[in-house]
Amino acid sequence: SGAQGGFCWVSSFSCVQNSELFTLTYGALVTQLCKDYENDDDVNKQLDKMGYNIGVRLIEDFLARSNVGRCHDFRETADVIAKIAFKMYLGITPSITNWSPGGDEFSLILENNPLVDFVELPDNHSTLIYSNLLCGVLRGALEMVQMAVDVKFVQDTLKGDSVTEIRMKFIRRIEDNLPAGEE
Amino acid sequence: MAIFSVYVVNKAGGLIYQLDHYAPRADTEKTFSFPLDLVLRPHDERVVVAFGQRDGIRVGHAVLAINGAEVNGRFTADGKDVLEFLSNPANYPVSIRFGRHRLSSNEKLMLASMFHSLFAIGSQLSPEVGSSGIEMLETDTFKLHCFQTLTGIKFMVLADPRQTGIDALLRKIYEIYSDFALKNPFYSLEMPIRCELFDQNLKLALEVAEKAGPFGPGS
Numbered sequence: 001s002g003a004q005g006g007f008c009w010v011s012s013f014s015c016v017q018n019s020e021l022f023t024l025t026y027g028a029l030v031t032q033l034c035k036d037y038e039n040d041d042d043v044n045k046q047l048d049k050m051g052y053n054i055g056v057r058l059i060e061d062f063l064a065r066s067n068v069g070r071c072h073d074f075r076e077t078a079d080v081i082a083k084i085a086f087k088m089y090l091g092i093t094p095s096i097t098n099w100s101p102g103g104d105e106f107s108l109i110l111e112n113n114p115l116v117d118f119v120e121l122p123d124n125h126s127t128l129i130y131s132n133l134l135c136g137v138l139r140g141a142l143e144m145v146q147m148a149v150d151v152k153f154v155q156d157t158l159k160g161d162s163v164t165e166i167r168m169k170f171i172r173r174i175e176d177n178l179p180a181g182e183e
Numbered sequence: 184m185a186i187f188s189v190y191v192v193n194k195a196g197g198l199i200y201q202l203d204h205y206a207p208r209a210d211t212e213k214t215f216s217f218p219l220d221l222v223l224r225p226h227d228e229r230v231v232v233a234f235g236q237r238d239g240i241r242v243g244h245a246v247l248a249i250n251g252a253e254v255n256g257r258f259t260a261d262g263k264d265v266l267e268f269l270s271n272p273a274n275y276p277v278s279i280r281f282g283r284h285r286l287s288s289n290e291k292l293m294l295a296s297m298f299h300s301l302f303a304i305g306s307q308l309s310p311e312v313g314s315s316g317i318e319m320l321e322t323d324t325f326k327l328h329c330f331q332t333l334t335g336i337k338f339m340v341l342a343d344p345r346q347t348g349i350d351a352l353l354r355k356i357y358e359i360y361s362d363f364a365l366k367n368p369f370y371s372l373e374m375p376i377r378c379e380l381f382d383q384n385l386k387l388a389l390e391v392a393e394k395a396g397p398f399g400p401g402s
Contacts, residue, residue, distance in 0.1 A: 056372060061361040063333055064354070070333050144334040177194055179335035180303035180316035
């Protein structure tokens with residue numbers, strides 16, 4: 001799906017004929033990592049790392065296609081992530097809630113998560129953060145636009161919670177190697 | 184060809200991609216007898232014409248080849264100093280090829296890095312806060328258009344001053360970069376782009392932009 005001057009309202013995800021292949025691919029990835037690493041913690045770290053490598057690339061695709069400008073505060077960032085980015089790549093629009101008083105932390109509430117369709121966590125993987133790839137993606141993408149953030153799952157439907165909640169915290173602006181005009 | 188070159192510069196100012204899209208102007212090759220009626224002098228790493236223009240040989244043209252063999256800077260292919268060689272009557276008649284010196288890849292790297300530093304001056308000079316860097320550089324023979332992404336990568340296009348639609352072309356090149364470079368898992372970020380699909384799609388985009396022409400609608 002191409003963007004013609006504006007951003008594409010039809011998410012690239014829903015344009016995929018069969019999103020089952022995507023879910024299966026992600027599942028195969030996680031189970032292979034579980035076999036390769038012996039504990040959930042290492043798998044979680046790997047997923048975050050892989051997500052990071054995706055995020056640093058995906059941000060350019062996002063900027064090239066959506067044409068959004070630079071966000072000047074964290075609330076703008078939250079809006080862009082929930083309403084444009086998530087819609088574009090996963091076909092869902094999480095809601096934004098639980099703002100911290102300082103405006104530097106918020107939660108994304110996902111009613112459904114395409115990555116976990118048909119997934120059930122077994123008892124021996126109770127500390128596995130199945131969708132941790134997403135945290136890495138968000139962290140990597142924002143780092144490329146000079147924002148250091150901390151991203152983690154605080155609720156997960158796979159673990160019995162009613163919703164999936166991702167908590168995002170702004171840490172600092174990355175000052176080294178600022179593009180010209182951003183000082 | 185109205186779009187001359189494309190440069191892509193990474194966040195640190197390193198040139199990661201360069202394409203020349205123009206037909207080089209013809210070189211001139213002539214046979215000379217002693218004494219040479221052109222005045223030659225060394226300039227940087229080359230030997231250039233200082234005085235004496237004729238038959239397509241212009242002041243500023245560099246010596247590109249002697250007797251069919253390309254010169255290596257100020258030395259002939261077999262290691263002799265060019266100026267010494269040409270001052271010896273025993274070496275005549277000699278065939279010399281003159282032409283405009285084409286930038287070497289090292290020179291392009293240096294120029295891109297220099298532009299990267301210069302780019303920031305645009306925002307520093309501005310009386311307004313948050314100004315962009317240099318977006319256009321104009322000479323009488325070309326216009327250089329520059330687009331810097333929010334992530335700090337710069338795409339530069341050198342084109343005929345009358346060519347329109349370059350803004351759209353720059354954004355198209357950003358899309359092509361995000362597709363054929365970034366989505367190639369074997370391409371490492373910030374490194375030189377050596378992806379065939381990137382080359383092919385870029386050339387296609389340049390041709391489309393050129394066809395739109397200076398008087399056509401912006402592509």
